[in-house]
Amino acid sequence: MIGLNRFKNRPSSKILIVISVILLITISLSMNFCKNESITKPEQGPVVEAVYALGTVKTDKLFNARFGMNTIIKKLYVREGDSVEKGSPLVMGDTSYPLTAPFSGVVTAVNYLEDEMAAAGQIILTISSITNLYVKISLDQESILSIRKGQPAEMSFENLRNEKISGTVEAVYLSGDEFIVRIAAEKFPQGILPQMTCDTAITIRKNENALMIPLSAVKAGKVNIIRDGKKMTVPVSIKKVDSKKAEVLDNSILPDDRIITSDNPEKGKK
Structure with a gap:
């Protein structure tokens, strides 16, 4: 009888062992998943989008x-x-x-x-003339589509990097086979002459209070968040700011949300 009882109990012991192993694996995976997660708050601040080009000083x-x-x-x-x-x-x-x-x-x-x-x-x-100066830049077709008359611009010259010159787009036109932008400067530094070159940035969009989230949090156009204590996944529209951050373009993310990111993220939408 004793031998028979031992034989009957063997399947139950095996089942218990299998269940225990499954529980241990599940707990281990859950712990590893939690370790790979981090929670951050959306960042708010200015975002500037600009077109950059090398400009040449010209005279009228x-x-x-x-x-x-x-x-x-x-x-x-x-x-x-x-x-x-x-x-x-x-x-x-x-x-x-x-x-x-x-x-x-x-x-x-x-x-x-x-x-x-x-x-x-x-x-x-x-x-x-050295008093009727302006900056002329040539752009490709993709960039010229974003340029409008009246947009602000900023220029800087080699060896005068600490001195930024503000300007405004005066004209956008076709010259020969080139797309040309003419920029009027508020005031050129002393010594600037025609044919000198400068780095030029034309601001095409500016958001003073943009909401930004980690780029690594975006997976297949969606983000995992915690809102009012509840975890949820929401679709999001973004625009890449840099290699780490993305600007939220819709109302899918709120300033008080918490963003869930992973240490092994997929690449975010550009």
Whole structure:
């Protein structure tokens, strides 16, 4: 009888062992899952979206001195780099009077020497204004679609990184096969000349009080959150801010929600 009872109890013992193993595995997995989770609060702050490009300083005033007939250059009154005032003599040809500067500026090119023959219509020298300056940038088709007249811009020059120049988009247009943006600056630093280049950022969108969540919390367009003490999953629309954060574009996440993230996340939506 004793041997028979032992035989009958064996299946029950095996079942208990299997149940115990399953419970241990479940507890272990649950503990590991909890360890891999972290809870954070949404972050609120400004988010700026901008288009970045290299700009070139241009001038609105450019004067090319030339004669209407073949002329021998009798006298040059200026050299490249000279500053001239309005009315200053520039060059004397075969005529009895010199060509004069129509505005104040800098001589940026002298193409002939004295006693050389200049053909009719050829540019003898060039004067550029240094007060009527603007920044010109060329953009690709994708970027130009986001640019509008009146958008704010910020510019900075090499060796003047601590000095930011504010500006405004004045025009967006097609020139040849290039998409061009013209930016007017409030004030250029002293010493800036035409053809200098600058880093330019045009602000296309700004949210002063954006709600941001960890990018790692977003999985297949959804986020696990805790709201009013209850855990739930909600669909979310986001825009990537950087490698770690995403801006919430809809009302799916509230400032008082708690965001559940995993240490081994999927990549968030860009």
